[in-house]
Amino acid sequence: MAAKDSPLKQFEIDTISEIEISGYNLSFTNSSFAMFITVLVITLFLTLSVNTKSIIPSRWQLISELMYNFIAQLLSDTVGENGKKYFPFVFSLFMFVLVGNMIGMIPYQFTFTSHIIVTFALAAVVFIGVTILGFFNHGLKFFSFFVIPGVPFYMHPLLIPIEVISYLSRPISLSVRLFANMLAGHTLLKVFAGFVVTMPFFTGAFPLAFIVALTGLEVLIAFLQAYVFAILTCLYINDAYHLH
Amino acid sequence: MPQLNPEFFVSQLFWLAIFFTFLFIFLWRISLPRISTVLENRQNKINKNLSSAKELQEKALEIEKKINLQIFKAKEEADILIKETINSLQDEVASQLSELDQDLEKKISNSEKEILKSRDNQMKNIDYEIANLTKLTVSKITNLDLTNSDIDKAIKSSKESLN
Numbered sequence: 001m002a003a004k005d006s007p008l009k010q011f012e013i014d015t016i017s018e019i020e021i022s023g024y025n026l027s028f029t030n031s032s033f034a035m036f037i038t039v040l041v042i043t044l045f046l047t048l049s050v051n052t053k054s055i056i057p058s059r060w061q062l063i064s065e066l067m068y069n070f071i072a073q074l075l076s077d078t079v080g081e082n083g084k085k086y087f088p089f090v091f092s093l094f095m096f097v098l099v100g101n102m103i104g105m106i107p108y109q110f111t112f113t114s115h116i117i118v119t120f121a122l123a124a125v126v127f128i129g130v131t132i133l134g135f136f137n138h139g140l141k142f143f144s145f146f147v148i149p150g151v152p153f154y155m156h157p158l159l160i161p162i163e164v165i166s167y168l169s170r171p172i173s174l175s176v177r178l179f180a181n182m183l184a185g186h187t188l189l190k191v192f193a194g195f196v197v198t199m200p201f202f203t204g205a206f207p208l209a210f211i212v213a214l215t216g217l218e219v220l221i222a223f224l225q226a227y228v229f230a231i232l233t234c235l236y237i238n239d240a241y242h243l244h
Numbered sequence: 245m246p247q248l249n250p251e252f253f254v255s256q257l258f259w260l261a262i263f264f265t266f267l268f269i270f271l272w273r274i275s276l277p278r279i280s281t282v283l284e285n286r287q288n289k290i291n292k293n294l295s296s297a298k299e300l301q302e303k304a305l306e307i308e309k310k311i312n313l314q315i316f317k318a319k320e321e322a323d324i325l326i327k328e329t330i331n332s333l334q335d336e337v338a339s340q341l342s343e344l345d346q347d348l349e350k351k352i353s354n355s356e357k358e359i360l361k362s363r364d365n366q367m368k369n370i371d372y373e374i375a376n377l378t379k380l381t382v383s384k385i386t387n388l389d390l391t392n393s394d395i396d397k398a399i400k401s402s403k404e405s406l407n
Binding site: 008011013019024025026027028029031032036038039043046047050053054056057060063064068069087088089091092095096112114115116117118121122137151179183213 | 245246247248249251253254256257258259260261265266267268270271272273274276277278280281283285286289367
């Protein structure tokens with residue numbers, strides 16, 4: 001398959017303006033542009049929609065309030081009273097991933113969440129932050145997180161390494177889940193889009209119909225993955241407070 | 245796969261850090277406090293309305309209690325007044341009845357006396373009339389001139405035989 005027709009071509013990064021500082025390539029790319037648009041959309045929306053600060057909300061204000069309450073509820077359900085401190089972070093994370101995913105659903109737009117380095121960086125921030133939080137709250141007792149209570153002592157040599165590995169693989173699973181979902185969804189759409197063009201006569205209508213249905217599914221997944229990212233972050237924060 | 249090409253890793257991380265940090269600080273400092281004030285204001289207003297509604301309800305209950313108390317008092321007063329009126333009326337009626345009784349008794353005894361007097365008079369007159377009648381009748385029929393004492397004797401004897 002020629003490189004320009006590859007379903008993976010949509011993930012290629014194009015430099016918009018070249019920037020190089022002390023040997024590092026910090027170019028402003030289409031990925032950076034998508035992040036910029038995402039941040040712009042979120043900030044503008046959340047600012048303008050609540051501009052009137054009305055007691056009876058307008059439709060736009062209602063959407064902002066619903067999102068606010070959605071994440072606030074999520075945090076209070078999983079973490080409880082302690083979770084309020086982390087609300088701005090979890091909300092930013094949720095909105096960033098959600099709007100990034102949604103902007104990726106617009107044709108010819110770049111999806112920065114389909115890049116493992118971006119999702120891994122986000123997951124790493126969560127992982128490192130939660131680990132620091134765990135040590136801050138419990139000191140060295142935090143290591144008891146890897147010891148499952150109520151298990152016979154001779155099982156510990158087996159279980160503790162498993163627990164440690166599962167803890168260390170959190171950022172990987174968190175980032176790969178989002179990255180793989182976005183990658184697979186967009187690739188699948190591109191593959192079927194290719195069928196629409198290459199199939200003879202009107203039979204291209206079938207993959208086209210499939211694309212329409214798949215787009216609906218992808219929008220759902222875009223929301224779902226943002227939600228999963230947020231709720232897992234909440235659960236990890238909860239673990240840092242209540243070890244078991 | 246373009247994702248595994250490390251050429252743009254640093255660039256992506258750099259711009260991600262900038263944009264996400266900006267987003268986080270902006271939401272933390274500006275957007276979220278605004279939304280939370282809106283929500284708090286609404287909750288406050290709802291709470292205020294609820295509490296004022298409760299207050300008004302309590303006031304209404306108090307007023308209702310007062311009204312009920314006043315109605316109860318008024319009823320009691322009315323009961324007392326009715327009883328007093330009934331009692332005084334009964335007394336008055338009784339005294340008037342007794343006065344009437346006394347009057348009637350007086351009148352009855354007076355009339356009885358008068359009746360007795362008139363009867364006595366009549367009885368005296370009857371004897372005299374009878375004597376006159378007898379004298380006249382006898383004189384007409386027999387042409388005898390009877391003395392009054394004869395007639396009296398005869399009347400007495402006939403009265404005795406009648407009795």
